[in-house]
Amino acid sequence: MTEVVFPNEAGALLQMRAAALLRETGVAIEQLGAIKPAALRKRVELRLATDLESRRQDLRKLLDGGGGPLSDGAWNKLHRLRTELDALFEETLALMEGAALRKAGLDGGCLLADRLADEISVLTPENWNAFTVLDTDEFYAGSTRVIRVRFPADSFWDLPVVAHEFGHFVGTTLTVMRRGKEVLALEEELADAGSPDHRSWLHESFADVFATYVIGPAYGLSCAFERFNPVAADKDDDHPAPNTRLALIEGVLAAYADGHPHDGYDRMISRIHDVWAAQTTEAGVHGTIGLREPFGRWLAFSLGLLRAALPLAAYDGWWRTTVLAKQLGDGERVDDVTKWSLRDIVNAAWLARTVAPGGEATDRIAQRAHALAELRCLEVRDVRHPK
Ligand SMILES: [Zn+2]
Structure with a gap:
């Protein structure tokens, strides 16, 4: 039997891994050029190529350490680069697949979804520089800008959900000043949220509050009429229960109804309430729209963050x-x-x-x-x- 011999120079194993990651990064950069059509590629190419290239340079620096003694924290640096690059590879692949589906004519409502996301993007400091892709459901994949639109995406009524998905992306980039320091407020709140369930629900709660803040009543109406499942009205899963999510949405609308002489928001809150109650009653489900803790606290936190970081983004066209x-x-x-x-x-x-x-x-x-x-x-x- 042949004995396996590992390279025994200090750092040699790390260097093999770094070299493999460097090659993978080069392939991903090359593949960006293959995204078609060009109009979609132009939306993402510069941003992704820049992000990938800066990690490629970091990897080269790690390799330039040569076969000598390991530099301080070299394994941690490699781990950080691996994590960041995995997210970028995932995003690149999702965009390549999404572009291919759209090129095949399956884009349904994606063009309007892109333009709505663009319109929301100009209200925020972060340029989106991406496009929406089709998937089996809308969901947030974490740390990427990919906004997934549910296939077949042919309903105009689904459009407001783009704002919720955008909220996932933009939330973790918003900063506020605390004790003389700029801090990522949602990131801090997520770190304090406790269990993985709570982190996921806080993210979803923020995205609902964001969507209502930037789109207005249309978001709540689309959730109550079409999106949320009345049979599961009281069930939490990876998202909070619909009864809780509608309470968050109504909370944002109520905050704006308060300061306005027009009663339009109040009427829409009643409409959301009534149409949801009619469906849950027919479905034989008990329980009503309502806030429980920590969602009440998260509503106040999310609205406070949006008012501080994006004071001009609130929709006021209703x-x-x-x-x-x-x-x-x-x-x-x-x-x-x-x-x-x-x-x-x-x-x-x-x-x-x-x-x-x-x-x-x-x-x-x-x-x-x-x-x-x-x-x-x-x-x-x-x-x-x-x-
Ligand atoms: Zn979500």
Whole structure:
């Protein structure tokens, strides 16, 4: 039997691993160039290539240590680079797969989802520089910018969920000043959250609060009418129970209803409540929308963070969307589409739906709103790469 001989110079095993990781990084950089179509590649290439290249340089520095004694913390440095590169590889692969599906014509609502995410991105200090990809469900994969849109993604009514997914990405980048120091507030809160369940629920709670903050009532309406499952109204899993999530959403809307003379938000809170209660009653599920701890505390924390870090990002267009909602409901011509943001169109469609007489009218509103949103994207091109 042949005896296996390990290299016995100090650091040689570490160097073999670093060299392998260096080769993998080179392959990932090369593959970025293969993302097609070019319009999607341009959204991500520079950012990902820069992130990968900076880790490649760090790996080269680690290797330049030569076969001599191990430098201080070399294994920890390699571990950090491995973790960061794994996240970048995962993101690169998800974007390559997503681009291939979209190139094959399966993009459904992805174009509008990209543009809505762009519109939200300009409200934040962090440039998104990515595109949405199709998947079996919307979910947050952690530390990447990939926003997954649920296949087949052909419903206009699903669009507000993009804001929730964006919230996962942007939340951990928001800073506030504490004791004279800039701190990542959500990261700090997550570190104090305790169990893995609590960390996951805090992340989801923040994303719900963020989505309601930047999109307004349309997010809560889409959750109550379409997204949340009434049969599981009281069940926590990787997300908090729908009854809790709707309470968070209503909490944000109530905070804005308070300071405004218009009663539009109050009416939408009632609508969310009523439509959800009707479904849970029919499904034979007891329990109602309500906040329990620590969700009440997390609502206050998330809203406080958003008001401090993104004071101008709160959606305030609801008060003018009544005109557009009527036009969408009645099928009237909309003259100047450029004066409406995508967030306005999404909210106007949802407002029109809350008074629509039934399924056919709802479908017509979705078709009109979709066409209007696409026209708006054609006429206002500068939003694609806002920064
Ligand atoms: Zn989520």
